[in-house]
Amino acid sequence: MTQSVFRAQLLTFTGDPAQSPDAAQFHEDGVVIVEDGQVAASGAWSALKERVSDGAQVHDMRDKLIVPGFIDTHIHYPQTDMIASPAPGLLPWLDTYTFPTERGFENEAIAQDTAQFFVDELLKSGTTTALVYCTVHKQSADALFTASEAKNLRMVAGKVLMDRHCPEFLRDTPQTGYDDSAELIGRWHNKGRQMYALTPRFAPTSTEAQLEACEALAKAHGDIFIQSHVAENLDEVKWVKELFPRQRSYLDVYDRYGLLRRRAVYGHCIWLDDEDRQRMAETGAVAAHCPTSNLFLGSGLFDFDKANESQMPVTLATDVGGGTSFSMLQTMNEAHKVARMGGHHLTATRMFWLATAGAAQALDLADKIGTLAPQSEADFVVLDPKATPLLARRTARAESLEELLFAFALLGDDRAVFETYAAGARVHSRESA
Template identity: 75%
Template sequence: MSRHAHTAQRVAYRAKLLGFAGDPERSAAATHFEEDGLLIVEDGHVVANGSYAALAAQLTPTTELRDLRGKLIVPGFIDTHLHYPQTDMIASPAPGLLPWLERYTFPTERRFIEGAYARETADFFLDELLACGTTTALVYCTVHKQSADAFFAASEARNLRMIAGKVLMDRNCPEFLRDTAQSGYDDSAELIERWHGRGRQLYALTPRFAPTSTPAQLEACGTLAKAHPDVFIQTHVAENVDEVKWVAQLYPGHRSYLDVYDRYGLLRPRAVYGHCIHFDDEDRTRMAQTGAVASHCPTSNLFLGSGLFDVAKASEQGMAVALGTDVGGGTSFSMLRTMNEAHKVARLAGHHLSATRMFWLATAGAAQALGLADTIGTLAPQAEADFVVLDPQATPLVARRTERAESLEEWLFALALLGDDRTVFETYSAGHCVHRRDAKRRH
C-alpha cells in the first residue's frame, strides 16, 4: 500500500472554486466559479462541489472543515510533455535543439542505467512537480527499462496519476543509449504489463522522435499501439527547422514530418505530440481527424529558439491542444509560468489567450484531450480528488495586483502572469496533501 494511501474520512475545503464545463473560448458559460465555495472529498474522490451556502448542510459532525477562504482551489495541473532525466541539466546553454541533445541530453541520460540514481532523480522531480501544483504529467524516461521502473515506483509511492514510458531509440544516438527495434518492443511490452493500469499509473509508448528510430522501430511501436488501444503514445514532431529537414532526408516519400508517424499508425486518441510548431494546415487537419493532441511547450520553444506555436490556427482547425513545460528544454516546472509564456507567444502571432482558457488548457482541457475528463482535471463529483490551493497573497506584488482586479478574468490573469511555485499553497493527490508550501522539503 502507498505510504500516501488516502483515508475514508470526509474532509471539506471552503475556498474560491474554479472549474470548467468546456472551452471558455467557445462558451462564456463554460467557466464555473464560486466566490465562497465548498469542496467535499472522501475516500480519495470528490463528493460534491458548489457554493458554501448550498452545501453546508452536508457538513456532518464528523466532517473535517478546512477554512481556506481567500484562496483558490483549481483542479490539479496537467503537464503533457516533460523529461524527468533532464532535471539536472535544466538551463543548459546551447545554440539550438540538435547541439543541445548532443552536448547535454545524451550524456545526462547515460546515468539512468543506475537504478538508485534514477530513483533519487525521480523523487526530486516529483517533489518539484507537486510544489508547482502539477498532479499529472506525461513523462519521458530514458532508453533504460530501469529508468521507467524507478519513475513509476516513485509515483506509486505518492499515489499520483502519472503517465510515462521508456524511450525508444535505435539509431542516430550514442551506442550507450541505443536499443533495437526488438528490444525496445520487448521492454515496452513488459513495462505495459507491469505498470499500465496498476493503481494510478498509466503507460506511454515513447519513441523519442523519428530521427532516432528506424522504420523497423516505428513499425514495432505501431504494432504495440494497435495491441494496446488504451495505452498512450508520446513523441516529438516539427519542433525545429533543422530537425524537419533531417526527417525529410531520413524518411523520403512522406508528405510531412507528421505523416511519418501517421504511416505507422501512431496518430490516434491518447497520442500526444510535443511542439507541433512547423505544421501546415493539412497537418493540423490530420491531427484533428485522428484525435491526436499537440503539447504546446512555450518556455522550451523560446529557450531553444525553435519557433512559435500558432494556438489560434490550432483552435480554428479543431486540433486538440494542451500545455507542457518540456523540462529540461523548458526552463520551469511551473504551469503558471508556462501559461505566462503561452500568452506571450500567442500575442506575437496576434492572438489574445485569455486567463480562463489558459487555466482550462492546464486542467480540464488537457484531461479531455487525454481521454481522462471524468478522472482528473475536474472538481466534479466522483472524480479523483487531485487539486491545488493557490494563494493570491503569495507575494506582495501578486497580492497588490489581485486586490485591484475588477473581474474574474483580470484576477486569474494576474495569477497566471505573476504566479509561480510560491503561489501554490498546497497540492492534493487522491485527497491527500502531497505538498504544503511552508513545510520543509525532503530535498
C-alpha cells in the same frame, strides 16, 4: 465514511472558455467535499453546507483559490539536472547535454533519486499529472512509476525508444525496445493510478523497423498513450524529410505507422501545415504546446489561430529540461506572450482550462482528473493570491475572474502554490516544504 472538507474560492470548468462564456464555473465562497479519495460534491458553500458530516474537519481557506490539479502533457524527468543548459539550438543541445545526462540512468540509484526529486518538484508547482519521458533504460521507467505510486498520483510515463542517430550507450534495438516496452506495460499500465505511454523519442532516432514495432504495440494495447516530438525545429524538419523521403510531412511519418489516434500526444507542433493540423483533428492526436522550451531553444512560435481553425486538440506543457520551469503558471505566462507575438489574445481563463479540464479532455481522462466534479479523483491545488507582495497588491485590485487568473498566470510561480492534493491526500504544503 470520513469526509475532508475544503471551503475556499473555487474554479472549475464545464467546457472551453473560448467556445462558451459560461464555461468557467467560479464560486467566491465554495466547497469541495472529499470522500475516499474522490470528490463527493463541489460548488457553492450555501448549497452544500448541509452535506458536511457532523464532526468533519472543515479546512477554511476562503482567502485562497482551489483549482483542479495542473496537467503537464510533455516533460522529461531525466533532464531535471540539466535544465538551463546553454546551446545554440535543439540538435546540438541534445548531443552536448541531453544524451550524456541520460546515460547516468543506467544506474538505478541515480534514476531513483532523480525521480523522487522530480515528483516533489511537480507537486511543489501544483502539477498532479504529467506525461513523462524516461530514458532508454527500463529501470528509469520503474523508478518514475515507483516514485509516483508512493504519492498515489495519476502519472503517465514510458521508456524512450531509440535505435539510431544517438550514442551507442543509449541505443536499443527494435526487438529490445518492443520487449522492454511490453514488459513495462504489463507491470505498470493501469496499476493503481499509473498509465503507460509508448515513447519513440522522435522520428529521426527510430528506424522503420522500430516504428513498425511501435505500431504493433499500439495495436495490441489500444488504451495506452503514445508520446513523441514533431515539427519542433526547422533543422529537425529538414532532417526528417531526408530520412523519410516517401512521407508527405514529418507528422505523416507517425501516421504511416498508426501512431496518430486518441491518447497520442506530440510535443511542439510548430512547423505543421494545414493538412497536418487537419489530420490531428481527425485522429484526436494532441499538440502539447511547450512555450518556455520553444523560446529557450529558438524553435519558433506556436500558431494558436491555425490550431483553433483546425480544431486540433491543444494542451500546455513545460518540456523540462528544454523548458525552463516546472511551473504551469510560468508556462501560462510564456504561452500568453507567444500567442501575442502571433496576433492571438490567449486569455488566462482559457490557459487555466488548457492546463486542467482541457488537457484531461484531450487525454481521454475527463471523468478522472482536471475537474472537481462528483466521482472524479480529488486532485486539486490551493493557490494563494497573497503569495508574494506584488501578487497580493495586484490580486487585491482584481475586478473580475479573468483579472485574478491573469495575475496568477503572469506573476505566479511555485510560491503561489499553497498546498497540493492527490486523491484527497495532501502531498505538498508550502508551509512545511
